[in-house]
Amino acid sequence: MQDLATEFEAERGRLLAVAHRMLGSRSEAEDAVQETWLRYAGALADPDARAEIRDLSAWLTTICARICLDVLRSARVRREAYPGQWLPEPVVGPLDGGPPTGGYAPDPAERAVRTDQVGTALRVMLERLAPEQRLALVLHDVFAVPFARVADVLGTSEVAARQLASRARRAVTAPDAPRHTADxxxxxxxxxxxxxxxxxxxxxxxxxxxxxxxxxxxxxxxxxxxxxxxxxxxxxxxxxxxxxxxxxxxxxxxxxxxxxxxxxxxxxxxxxxxxxxxxxxxxxxxxxxxxxxxxxxxxxxxxxxxxxxxxxxxxxxxxxx
Missing domain, CATH: 3.10.450.50 (Nuclear Transport Factor 2; Chain: A,)
Structure with missing residues (x-):
């Protein structure tokens, strides 16, 4: 079990970044990563089962993504009853972009989340997408997950996964989308x-x-x-x-x-x-x-x-x- 925990901790920061980008909520992302750990520990406590996994990072990403997809589908229902407008939880850090100080982004996992941020505007536009579109776009375009694996997560064909990502790209670059290009x-x-x-x-x-x-x-x-x-x-x-x-x-x-x-x-x-x-x-x-x-x-x-x-x-x- 100690070996399992060590292997998982090496992937935790990246999994948190994936989950946070998909869910827009730090607390929900942490819950998704914790659920990924529980499934990992349960499935791989058997050394023979562990030996069958050739790419641990890809396996964990797939499990985490499926958990996030379930959360996204339920979140759409919850947010319909949200009072007023909804924005994702902001990731706030110091101006110099250096090591977090003064209470901002205090741990290594949080820093992993911060490294791939491209602005609140994109995160807001992601909220317009259907859960399947969002997952396809985030996994492929942000984290370079091959479409074959994206399709496996979604339970669909590779062609369909490509189409979902393509529709998502068009939505987030629509004429009414807030544009952010400034250095x-x-x-x-x-x-x-x-x-x-x-x-x-x-x-x-x-x-x-x-x-x-x-x-x-x-x-x-x-x-x-x-x-x-x-x-x-x-x-x-x-x-x-x-x-x-x-x-x-x-x-x-x-x-x-x-x-x-x-x-x-x-x-x-x-x-x-x-x-x-x-x-x-x-x-x-x-x-x-x-x-x-x-x-x-x-x-x-x-x-x-x-x-x-x-x-x-x-x-x-x-x-x-």
Whole structure:
């Protein structure tokens, strides 16, 4: 059993990355990996059975993927009853991208999750996919699992698995999908302009940094008031933003802020206070394309931010870059 545990621990970080990308939830990903371990230990306690497995990594990936597929199918039903809009749990880390510090991403498995993040925008688009499409796209395009094995996971043909992945690619690159193509330098420039425009309290400077079709999505899990549908369009998103964080906005004078990486992309970790006195933690991710913001994703569901470290007295609005 000790040998089994050692072999499994060598694969845990990668399995967690696979499960997290497919499920969008750290807690659900951890549960899926733990269930993979239980099945592994149960099936392979017999040395003869263990000897029949030629590629342990591939076998574990297949088991984990099947577990995730079951979770995705049930999650679609659960999320239909979710209060308001749903966003995945953010993976938050320090700006330098180095070893996690200060409570951000504290363990090696979490670092494995962080290494393949390409922004919240893609993770949000993955939520549009049917479970089978999402699994085919993530396994093949992100983790380079051959379509033959993807087909085995899905219980379908290799041709059908290729078609599922192809449809998924078209969905995540649809015209209405928030586009993110900016490198770190452009992200920093655009977000600095966004913060400066917001702090000015003037709409026109903000419109210059927002794409005409920008979308804003907020997830509070029903704990705080948020728009129940995406806010779309530069003018609407701009006015909404100024109402919260502009010079005379609701939270402008009582907000702490620290620039962070959110799903590998520049974002903000904020803390403020609701009008009823309750503390609010907020992680905002951005999608940037062509020098403008195409997506703003506000995660303020406390159940999805429980592990964030507190901000300090020096973390003031506007943020220091």
């Amino acid at each position: 770190p330098a452009e992200q920093r420039r655009v977000l600095a302009a966004f913060v400066a425009a917001t702090e000015s309290g003037e709409l026109d400077p903000l419109l210059r940094v927002l794409a005409p079709d920008v979308v804003l999505i907020g997830d509070s899990g029903g704990h705080f008031p948020t728009a129940r549908r995406p806010v779309v369009g530069a003018d609407t998103v701009g006015r909404f933003t100024l109402g919260l964080f502009g010079r005379t906005g609701r939270y402008a004078q009582r907000t702490r802020t620290r620039p962070v990486l959110v799903d590998g992309v520049l974002g903000l970790h904020m803390e403020t206070t609701h009008s009823d006195g309750r503390p609010i933690r907020l992680v905002t991710a951005f999608a940037v394309d062509g020098g403008r913001i195409t997506g703003i994703f506000n995660q303020l569901n406390p159940e999805k931010l429980a592990d964030l470290p507190p901000l300090g007295d020096d973390d003031r609005w506007p943020p220091r870059w």
